[in-house]
Amino acid sequence: MNFRALLLALGLLSLICAPPVWPAEYHVTQDGSADFGAIQDAIDAAQDGDWIIVHPGTYRENLRYGGKNLILQSLDSNDDDVVASTIIDGGKAGTVITFDGTEDESCSLAGFTIKNGESVNGGGIVGGFYADIRTRARIEHCTIVGNCARYGGGMYLSNGNVVDCTIRDNEAQYYGGGIYGFHGEIADCVIEGNRAARGAGLFRCNGQIVGCTISGNSAEYGGGIYYCDGEITDSAIVGNFADYGGGICGCVGMITNCIVTDNLANQSGGGLYSCYAVIINCLVTRNSAARGGGLYSCEAGLTNCTISGNWAELGGGLCSSYGSIKNCIIWGNSAPVGAEFFGISTPSYSCVRDWAHGGEGNISQDPLFVAGPTGDHYLSSLDAGQDAHSPCIDAGSDTPKSLFLTALTTQTDGALDTNRVDMGYHYAPVDLAIQSYLNGASFRPGDTIRCSIAVQNTGPEISVDLYLAFVLPDGSVSYLVDGGFDADARSRLTNIVLPNGFTFGPAAVFGLTVPDETPTGQYQFAAALTASGRDYLISVSAASFVVGR
DSSP states (O other): OOHHHHHHHHHHHHHHHSOOOOOOEEEEOTTSOSSBSSHHHHHHHOOTTOEEEEOSEEEOOOEEOTTOOOEEEESOTTOHHHHHHEEEEOTTSSOSEEOOSOOOTTOEEESOEEEOOEEEEOSSEEOEEETTEEOOOEEESOEEESOEEEEOSSEEEESSOEESOEEESOEEEEEOSSEEEEOSOEESOEEESOBOSBOSSEESOOSOEESOEEESOBOSBOSSEESOOSOEESOEEESOEEEEOSSEESOOSOEESOEEESOEEEEEOSSEESOOSOEESOEEESOEEEEOSSEESOOSOEESOEEESOEEEEOSSEEEEOSOEESOEEOSOBOSBOSSEEEEOOOBSOEETTOOSOOTTOBOSOOOEEEETTEEEEEOOTTTTOSSOOTTTTOSSSOTGGGTOTTOBSSTTOOOOOSSOOSSOOBOOOOEEEEEEESOSEEOTTOEEEEEEEEEEOSSOEEEEEEEEEEOTTSOEEEEETTEEESSOOOSEEEEEEOTTOEEEEEEEEEEEOOTTOOOEEEEEEEEEEETTSOOEEEEEEEEEEEOO
C-alpha cells in the first residue's frame, strides 16, 4: 500500500470510529445563571439540530435565526402560563424574530409571547424576503401580539406551518394585520383584533386554513380574510368588520365546513364579498351590509349551505351572486328590497322562502329550524323527538356520500345523514364521553362515598352544564349543589367551554359520608352534561351502589 492509500485508509477508519455528534441543549435564563443570559447568544453558538430552552422572563431582543435549523422553545410550550411569561419584546426596534428563509421543516419556534415589533415587513415574525426564499420552520403555541408593520403586522412570508397560535392586536398600514403571505398550513389558531387596510386577519395566505377562529378584525377590504386562495375549512369567521367583505373578501380556494357569522360590511358583503371559491357546507348567519348581508357577488357556487338571519338594505341573504346554488336553505333573512335574495341564479334542490321561479327540486316550505347542541339551525325531526319533520330532510340532490357529508348531521340527536342528502348546513356531531366512578359498590352508614368523573370531547367545541344527582330507592332524585342537595334540577357547573380534544379526569368531584339514618337499598349516581341554555342531553353516565347495615 502506498503512502497516499495508507492516509486515505486511516482517514476512513477515523470517520468510521468517530463518536456520533449529538444535538446540544442550551438553556437561557434572564439572570445568566444557565448557559446564556441572552437568546441571540445561544442562537449564535448553536448548530443545526440543537435545542435552545428559554426560561420565563422578558427578553428585550430582536432575534435572527440566520438559516440555522434550531429548535427554540420555552420551558414548557404547552403551558399557557409559561407562554404568557416567556416574552420576547422587540422594543419597537425592528422585527422581533427574523428567519433567513432557508430553514427547513426541522426548525421550530414554540411557546413564546412575541410583542412590540415594528418594521416595514413583519413586525412580529419575518419568514423570508422573497417569494421563492421562505422559511419552512414550524411556529407553534405562540402568542404574537401588539406588533406593527406596513405589511404583515404580526407575521410576514413563510411556507412553514403555524399551529395553535394566537395572533392578536397587531396592525399593518397596508396589508395583513395578523398574517401576510403564509403558504403553509395555518391550523387551530385564534386570529383576533388585528387591523389593516386590506386583510386585517389574513392576507394572501394560500396554504390551508383549518380549525381557526378569525374574529374581531377590521379593514377596508376583507376584515377577516382577504385574497387567501388556499382551502379554508372547519373555521369560524366571526364578528369582523370592513367596508367590503366583513368576513371574507376575494378568496378563490374552496371554503368548506365553516361558520361565517356576525360580520359587518358598510358597503357590500357582510359575510362574504366577491369570492370565486366553491363554498360547501357553510353556515352564513347574522351578517349585515348595505348590499348582500350574507353574500355579495360570489360566483363559483354554493352547495349545502344555510343562509339565514342576515340583513341588508338590498338582498338580505344574497345579492348579485350568479353561481350555482344547490341543496341550500335560504330562509329568515331580511331587507327592504329582496329580503332573501336580489339577483341570483336559479337554485336547485333548495329551500328558499317565497321562491316561485321554478327550478328542479326547489321548495318554499318552512325548513323548521330548531336549536341543538352547537347551534340554532338544526332541522326538526320526529326521530330526534321534535313535534314535526322538516321538509328539507332527505330532499337534496344526491347521496351524502357523494358530497362527503356522511360524518355530519342536521339533527339534534346527532344522527348521521343517510339516504338522500338533507338540504342545508350539516353540523359536526357532538362526541362527548362522560364516565362516573365510585369507590365501591356497597356502603354502610359512616362510610365515605367518593365519586370521580372523566370527560372527553372529540367533537366540536361546546358549552355545557354539569348535573350530578342521586336516584334514591323510592325513585326520587336529589341534585348535588353547592352546600347540599336540591330536589329541583339544578346544575353544579354552568357554561363550561369544552374545546375539541378536551380531557378531564378521572378526578374526584366530591366525597360524602353516609348518614346513620340513610335508608337501605339500591341507589344510583348519575353525571350528565347538557348543552348550555338548551334542554338537550349530551351524555350521561350512571353508577349503581347499595346502602346496607
